[in-house]
Amino acid sequence: MSDHKTMTLTLIVWRQKNANDPGKFETYTAKNITEHHSFLEMLDCVNEDLIHSGKDPIVFDHDCREGICGMCSQVINGAPHGGQDRTTVCQLHMRKFKDGDTIYIEPWRARAFPIIRDLIVDRSALDKIIQAGGYTSCHTGGVADGNAILIPKPVADEAMDAAECVGCGACVAGCPNGAAMLFTGAKVSQLALLPQGKAEAAERVMNMSNAMTECGFGNCTNHYECQAACPKGINVKFIARMNREFLKAQFA
């Protein structure tokens, strides 16, 4: 690695002790960063320096570091997950930055996501939406035969496209209104598309969209920032599908 040039970056990071603390930006210097570091590895380096100098490390969420779990959640220079197409923070690499860059790092900001500490927010509001209807009711028992219910391939594919959502909340963080329509739209759609989910479709869309409002999420005004922010590329067509399901539910 010695033949690689290293970068020095200025980080302006949101620090907040708990939900009641007003919080503020602190400036740090990240030294000896190579282009091969992931963004989270870069923060690990900064945290090691902070720990060695007796300071509190920057607290952030992460888990798989493979871009599939949806745990990491940082807004980098105003863009959820850093603004690289279909990329989570953990898969964002420092080759996207230049020596001397100044980088703003903030938590997801939404009324429905209270800050727990620094860059960690409480995303349990998304779980409440799932609890309101993100399931199908079925009898337990023997495993049903895989092909007992025939589902056309395009329909299965579209349901799978919606099911790609990892529930990271970037759509909410990117939405100027703090709305969870893309998340909820994806969850409503993945079930409404399939025969097993159709039975409860009307109930589901009403319960999940009501839960969305109760949790403090804003309303959709069709900016489509959610789609741009989504690391899984969930399309706003699923919001249109949820709106359609909502209208159908009015006449069900």
Added chain:
Amino acid sequence: MQLFSTSIGRKILMAITGQCIVLFAVIHLLGNSSIFGWLPGGINAYAHHLHSLPSPIIWGFRLGLLAFVCIHIWFGIQLTMENRGGRPRQYAVKYTQKASFASENMIWTGSLLLLFIVYHLLHFTIQVISPETAALTHPDVLGNPNVLGMVVAAFQNVGVTLIYAGAMVVLFLHLSHGIQSFFQTMGWSNDRIQPFITKAGTLVALVMFLGYAAVPLTILVRILK
């Protein structure tokens, strides 16, 4: 029906009332175009025909339109206020990828349009702003209200023309986001047709702008007299 209380329901009401107002604006534009002479007797005859409709039809139409406008404004303000709190603190760096100036300023373009509509009604419907050229009190030689004379007198003034043309720029912005939003909100959209709907919506908004702005501008440069 939970249209008046839920998030998606109110969004659908915004879409339907907005689209009805757009349809009215299209009819209004077709009426305006009679000023260019395709109708015998021009816009004066058109105004006469319109005013000769039975009054229940005229007032039913007016009150219906007023109801749509009121619903659109009421929920527009309510939803905007709710959404302002959706993100309690803005990010240090503003970064948007898909939101546009038009989509971010619907409440302001809408407010400007409301002001314009009030002015326009006082000007050309109730006709109290320039009573000396009011069409209702100054019939033409055929006995029709002299709308042409009223409009020409108004738009020979640069200031009035600028107000109207400026308002039509605002209308363009409002509709360029609003028309495609209608289809998305009604669920009549998907990834294949959405780019087309967005372009078609902007095109309709542009046609409306050009059509409406044509009257004051052609009068100002004395093409239409």
